[in-house]
Amino acid sequence: MGKMSVKPPSGFRDFTLQESAARTALTRQIEDTYRSFGFQQISTSVCESLATLQGKGGGKDNEHLIFKIMRRGESLQKAFAATTVETLDELTDLGMRFELTLPLARYVSRFRNDLVFPFKAFHIGNVYRAERPQKGRYREFIQCDVDVVGCDSWGAELDSLQAILAVFFNAGIEKLEVQLNDRRILDAVAKSWGISGPDWASILVSLDKLDKVGTKGVREEIERKGFANHWENIESRFFADSASNLASWQDLAPKEVENLSLLSQGLCSFCENSSFSVRFNPTMVRGQEYYTGTIFELHHPDLQGSLGGGGRYNKLLELFGGPKTPAFGGSIGFERLFLLYSKSIGKSMDKTQANLTSLEVFFPVFAKDLRLKLQNYANQLRRQGVCAEVFPESSKLKQQFRYASQRGAKYTVSIGPDEFTGQSAKIKDMASGEEISVHLKDLETEILARCRP
Amino acid sequence: MGKMSVKPPSGFRDFTLQESAARTALTRQIEDTYRSFGFQQISTSVCESLATLQGKGGGKDNEHLIFKIMRRGESLQKAFAATTVETLDELTDLGMRFELTLPLARYVSRFRNDLVFPFKAFHIGNVYRAERPQKGRYREFIQCDVDVVGCDSWGAELDSLQAILAVFFNAGIEKLEVQLNDRRILDAVAKSWGISGPDWASILVSLDKLDKVGTKGVREEIERKGFANHWENIESRFFADSASNLASWQDLAPKEVENLSLLSQGLCSFCENSSFSVRFNPTMVRGQEYYTGTIFELHHPDLQGSLGGGGRYNKLLELFGGPKTPAFGGSIGFERLFLLYSKSIGKSMDKTQANLTSLEVFFPVFAKDLRLKLQNYANQLRRQGVCAEVFPESSKLKQQFRYASQRGAKYTVSIGPDEFTGQSAKIKDMASGEEISVHLKDLETEILARCRP
Numbered sequence: 001m002g003k004m005s006v007k008p009p010s011g012f013r014d015f016t017l018q019e020s021a022a023r024t025a026l027t028r029q030i031e032d033t034y035r036s037f038g039f040q041q042i043s044t045s046v047c048e049s050l051a052t053l054q055g056k057g058g059g060k061d062n063e064h065l066i067f068k069i070m071r072r073g074e075s076l077q078k079a080f081a082a083t084t085v086e087t088l089d090e091l092t093d094l095g096m097r098f099e100l101t102l103p104l105a106r107y108v109s110r111f112r113n114d115l116v117f118p119f120k121a122f123h124i125g126n127v128y129r130a131e132r133p134q135k136g137r138y139r140e141f142i143q144c145d146v147d148v149v150g151c152d153s154w155g156a157e158l159d160s161l162q163a164i165l166a167v168f169f170n171a172g173i174e175k176l177e178v179q180l181n182d183r184r185i186l187d188a189v190a191k192s193w194g195i196s197g198p199d200w201a202s203i204l205v206s207l208d209k210l211d212k213v214g215t216k217g218v219r220e221e222i223e224r225k226g227f228a229n230h231w232e233n234i235e236s237r238f239f240a241d242s243a244s245n246l247a248s249w250q251d252l253a254p255k256e257v258e259n260l261s262l263l264s265q266g267l268c269s270f271c272e273n274s275s276f277s278v279r280f281n282p283t284m285v286r287g288q289e290y291y292t293g294t295i296f297e298l299h300h301p302d303l304q305g306s307l308g309g310g311g312r313y314n315k316l317l318e319l320f321g322g323p324k325t326p327a328f329g330g331s332i333g334f335e336r337l338f339l340l341y342s343k344s345i346g347k348s349m350d351k352t353q354a355n356l357t358s359l360e361v362f363f364p365v366f367a368k369d370l371r372l373k374l375q376n377y378a379n380q381l382r383r384q385g386v387c388a389e390v391f392p393e394s395s396k397l398k399q400q401f402r403y404a405s406q407r408g409a410k411y412t413v414s415i416g417p418d419e420f421t422g423q424s425a426k427i428k429d430m431a432s433g434e435e436i437s438v439h440l441k442d443l444e445t446e447i448l449a450r451c452r453p
Numbered sequence: 454m455g456k457m458s459v460k461p462p463s464g465f466r467d468f469t470l471q472e473s474a475a476r477t478a479l480t481r482q483i484e485d486t487y488r489s490f491g492f493q494q495i496s497t498s499v500c501e502s503l504a505t506l507q508g509k510g511g512g513k514d515n516e517h518l519i520f521k522i523m524r525r526g527e528s529l530q531k532a533f534a535a536t537t538v539e540t541l542d543e544l545t546d547l548g549m550r551f552e553l554t555l556p557l558a559r560y561v562s563r564f565r566n567d568l569v570f571p572f573k574a575f576h577i578g579n580v581y582r583a584e585r586p587q588k589g590r591y592r593e594f595i596q597c598d599v600d601v602v603g604c605d606s607w608g609a610e611l612d613s614l615q616a617i618l619a620v621f622f623n624a625g626i627e628k629l630e631v632q633l634n635d636r637r638i639l640d641a642v643a644k645s646w647g648i649s650g651p652d653w654a655s656i657l658v659s660l661d662k663l664d665k666v667g668t669k670g671v672r673e674e675i676e677r678k679g680f681a682n683h684w685e686n687i688e689s690r691f692f693a694d695s696a697s698n699l700a701s702w703q704d705l706a707p708k709e710v711e712n713l714s715l716l717s718q719g720l721c722s723f724c725e726n727s728s729f730s731v732r733f734n735p736t737m738v739r740g741q742e743y744y745t746g747t748i749f750e751l752h753h754p755d756l757q758g759s760l761g762g763g764g765r766y767n768k769l770l771e772l773f774g775g776p777k778t779p780a781f782g783g784s785i786g787f788e789r790l791f792l793l794y795s796k797s798i799g800k801s802m803d804k805t806q807a808n809l810t811s812l813e814v815f816f817p818v819f820a821k822d823l824r825l826k827l828q829n830y831a832n833q834l835r836r837q838g839v840c841a842e843v844f845p846e847s848s849k850l851k852q853q854f855r856y857a858s859q860r861g862a863k864y865t866v867s868i869g870p871d872e873f874t875g876q877s878a879k880i881k882d883m884a885s886g887e888e889i890s891v892h893l894k895d896l897e898t899e900i901l902a903r904c905r906p
Contacts, residue, residue, distance in 0.1 A: 265825065
């Protein structure tokens with residue numbers, strides 16, 4: 001066969017050294033932040049049985065997102081013999097998860113007896129979507145979820161949202177906006193107008209597009225769908241100046257408005273002295289079929305679309321056969337967070353990255369038979385967490401020092417045959433060019449004083 | 454549809470809270486250790502094009518390991534129309550990686566112009582194998598690789614192996630054994646006996662089973678394969694008392710023996726004062742077709758089979774169309790490392806886990822309208838990295854304290870209406886039962902003094 005492609009499949013990515021290091025650093029920061037709010041890490045498998053992914057929690061809407069894995073061996077042969085173009089799914093048995101909420105619901109149902117409720121979980125992992133790849137839309141990406149299961153109070157919603165906002169705050173991001181709404185307020189509107197469930201769902205899909213297509217676009221789509229008779233009501237409810245004032249919805253859903261108002265107050269208190277903001281957005285709907293109450297989305301002025309979102313899903317866990325269990329959760333889209341993170345730390349990024357991708361100490365090898373001794377000194381430093389390297393080949397010194405400079409080494413430590421005889425080492429600061437001579441027994445102390453002051 | 458299964462598919466796993474926390478902690482330790490040796494992190498996609506996975510690097514041996522992903526939409530319909538039971542692969546376009554070396558080779562080939570050589574990479578990620586699940590054998594598991602690309606010296610081999618041993622050492626594991634061999638020594642034997650490549654490959658497969666089936670078993674298999682005429686030679690070479698002495702192979706492959714001897718010396722020096730050991734094992738072969746020189750495996754007395762391994766693969770990168778590029782790499786099987794790690798830290802595990810899964814500070818909610826104030830105090834502590842929680846519901850205090858105790862909270866901080874009036878808080882040490890009263894402005898200092906002494 002000919003030479004193979006060096007690229008990953010369309011929609012999949014490799015990450016550069018800088019990206020890989022920064023992504024790991026950001027992931028650790030997210031884990032630590034979620035943990036500081038009392039959330040506990042869970043992890044689930046990337047592959048789920050197709051039946052789970054296609055169940056009601058996933059829903060028909062998401063069917064086209066699933067990467068399906070072909071059966072193997074005899075099971076495949078047998079399935080193929082019985083398959084027509086209409087039943088191609090029979091050739092597959094597994095699918096790749098396209099979000100983390102369904103796996104969480106399965107997880108909690110499985111370990112219900114071992115968990116302490118209210119159960120506060122965080123869940124970070126790859127998800128896969130068989131969408132057409134576009135700029136900024138990938139087929140493999142990371143989601144970072146928090147969920148509180150077994151608690152129907154706004155306190156759980158505040159907890160989750162604060163943890164999510166803290167992640168953005170700790171990542172140095174400014175001007176984040178939280179948009180809040182409640183599915184039950186939307187349903188109360190439909191009920192008061194006598195609109196059926198399916199009709200209302202279709203209208204909501206159009207309303208949700210406000211940010212993308214504007215009021216005129218929403219109106220046209222609603223009329224095209226045959227709901228022109230409702231437009232006057234919709235306009236006066238959703239597009240009035242007062243619509244963004246939560247209190248103006250109190251007549252329809254007093255309890256839900258009080259809930260959102262408490263949540264909003266808690267979030268505003270958290271955002272005080274920051275550039276973050278919180279607002280009620282009655283046309284924000286979100287797609288997932290499983291939401292039953294409060295929903296939210298995160299937006300940023302530099303990016304179109306949302307950076308994350310979530311909501312209350314009080315009925316999802318019943319799909320797995322357990323008792324009625326209220327739950328609320330939210331998800332951060334890692335890829336868009338990372339985009340802002342990379343920008344936000346701007347110049348300080350160089351410093352962060354330097355710590356993660358650069359060498360701290362480089363030992364050139366002056367003579368073959370010195371390698372093992374040099375390794376011992378390097379290992380002393382590594383045990384203290386210092387990133388140290390002995391050049392793996394016995395190349396010309398010029399080549400070795402070029403490598404050290406390309407790798408951004410902060411210090412070189414030269415110990416040649418003469419130095420070993422005199423029990424000394426030369427430490428050179430690669431930035432200033434300054435060089436000092438130290439006794440070998442002081443090498444570790446001297447390096448630590450410089451690298452870990 | 455009926456209720457859905459709470460379990461992941463066969464061979465896939467969920468992890469408990471304790472496991473998840475410990476796996477994350479171990480992963481960080483591995484990353485930090487590899488980084489301290491000057492290896493830089495890379496990351497590649499889980500899915501590769503089938504052509505890459507089925508190419509010569511993967512090899513026919515591994516074909517059955519690949520989870521294949523079905524095409525979608527029109528492309529699937531079209532493929533199905535033309536597919537027979539012999540060409541079922543045509544229905545698929547992607548596959549899940551079953552190891553990390555092939556993706557690394559692709560990565561280096563892709564970014565060749567941006568990398569500094571010798572390029573020292575580390576690569577940690579999930580791999581997937583469509584094997585029949587067994588005790589301890591999973592379909593989704595983590596590998597932790599290091600590789601040095603662009604260096605043909607034993608210095609690169611020493612670097613990689615030291616980093617791998619340091620991971621085990623830092624994880625508190627004892628009695629690890631490194632077994633070394635060289636494919637070129639084995640090939641020199643075949644050449645000296647005039648055995649053809651394919652025959653020799655078949656004999657090596659049998660030799661490699663020594664640990665499992667013993668000398669008698671190896672002999673029987675070799676005879677069954679029709680190589681009885683070679684047994685006498687094999688026995689006197691490979692099963693003599695002197696066989697484990699590297700020097701006894703010097704006549705056949707002097708250069709390779711010198712190389713292994715230097716490597717072995719370097720590793721022994723690294724293992725000094727530890728319970729680790731290093732030995733030459735002439736019957737250790739390893740399966741991958743792509744190895745061209747030094748190979749190694751890691752073994753532990755408590756576990757059957759290897760905990761990791763690797764070798765030199767000087768021809769793999771050419772598959773991607775670049776120039777001849779020597780490379781050496783090794784892989785740690787995370788799952789088996791984790792098994793030993795969990796055991797080795799034994800009781801100290803509780804302590805490690807407590808830090809990762811337990812609450813440090815719990816704030817009970819004495820009255821609904823105090824929640825936001827409590828959140829502010831909790832957030833002060835969280836900003837200092839302390840894991841703090843405010844109970845999300847306004848339940849009875851008894852229930853709240855039961856939750857705190859179940860979650861292993863170290864301290865509870867009680868601030869009721871009276872305390873707020875008096876600007877004081879009660880800090881209770883949950884282990885000793887001791888309780889002190891502090892001024893609210895000193896709360897952070899007092900907690901930090903206890904949690905971060």
